[in-house]
Amino acid sequence: MPKIRRQLTLFLTEQNENIEKIRAEYNPIQYHLIPAHITLCREDEIEALEKVITNIVSIKLNNPIKIKLQAVQRFQNGQGVFIPGKNHNHDFDQLRASILKGIISPPRFQLPHITLMHPRNSQCTDEIFKQIKNYKLPHEISFNEITLIEQVDESPWKLINSFPITTTP
Numbered sequence: 001m002p003k004i005r006r007q008l009t010l011f012l013t014e015q016n017e018n019i020e021k022i023r024a025e026y027n028p029i030q031y032h033l034i035p036a037h038i039t040l041c042r043e044d045e046i047e048a049l050e051k052v053i054t055n056i057v058s059i060k061l062n063n064p065i066k067i068k069l070q071a072v073q074r075f076q077n078g079q080g081v082f083i084p085g086k087n088h089n090h091d092f093d094q095l096r097a098s099i100l101k102g103i104i105s106p107p108r109f110q111l112p113h114i115t116l117m118h119p120r121n122s123q124c125t126d127e128i129f130k131q132i133k134n135y136k137l138p139h140e141i142s143f144n145e146i147t148l149i150e151q152v153d154e155s156p157w158k159l160i161n162s163f164p165i166t167t168t169p
Contacts, residue, residue, distance in 0.1 A: 005151045006049070006160070008041040008056075008099065010065070012114070015138040019083075022116045022132055026081075029121035034157040038067065038085075038112045040092075040146060041099055048103050055099050056146055056163045064142035064166055065091045067112050072132055079119035081132055085112035095165070099146075114141075 012019060016036050023031040046052045068086045075082055085092065092112045100107045116132065117124050124132075148160040 002152045005043045006046060007039055007043055007149055008046060008052070009147045009149050010038040010040050010067075010112075010143040010145075011147055012036040012038075012141060013143075015141060018135045018137060019114060019116065022081075022135060026124070026128055026132070027117045027122040030115070030118045032156060033151075033154075034149070036114055038092075038114055038141075038143075039110075041096065042110075045100060045104060045107070051103055052099060053148075053161075053163075055101055055103075056165070059095070059098055059163075059165045061166045064144045065095055066140055066142050067092050068140050069114070069138060072116065072129075072137060074124055074129055076119040078129075079117075079123055080115065081117040081124050081129060083114040083116065083137060087111070095146075 012035070019036045020031070023036060041052070067089050070084045070086055072081060072083050074080065089112055093107075093109075096107045096110065097105075117128075144166045145162050145164045147162045149157045150160050151157045
């Protein structure tokens with residue numbers, strides 16, 4: 001029986017050139033599994049998928065969601081590398097609360113982040129981290145849509161549906 005995972009994701013559509021260069025060079029396995037993104041809701045949070053989708057469709061924002069980012073950091077004993085969001089990303093937290101309304105209240109805290117090197121399939125060294133720190137990386141990213149994605153076993157993630165969340169393109 002195949003293992004199926006579903007998540008809600010914010011795919012990077014701007015300021016992602018250097019991020020994808022880093023991912024392609026230092027984490028090609030993850031690069032081929034999924035484009036650069038910020039996970040919005042994990043599979044255990046969206047089991048009531050019909051209600052989640054109803055909540056998403058009702059979201060109509062005047063402006064894109066903005067996520068403020070910190071400097072690149074290592075995690076999981078230095079094996080992985082990510083760009084963490086700042087601890088107080090009100091837009092991100094509010095979006096999660098809107099999506100999970102009537103399902104999980106309040107939603108657990110989730111730090112938005114962009115994974116550059118996933119420790120499951122890459123290994124950061126001091127030299128690699130020094131090289132990554134030399135890239136110009138964004139301090140803020142905006143998002144206009146939420147994407148429902150699915151992974152079967154260890155295959156690449158597939159787009160299931162995208163939902164615009166702003167009233168203007």
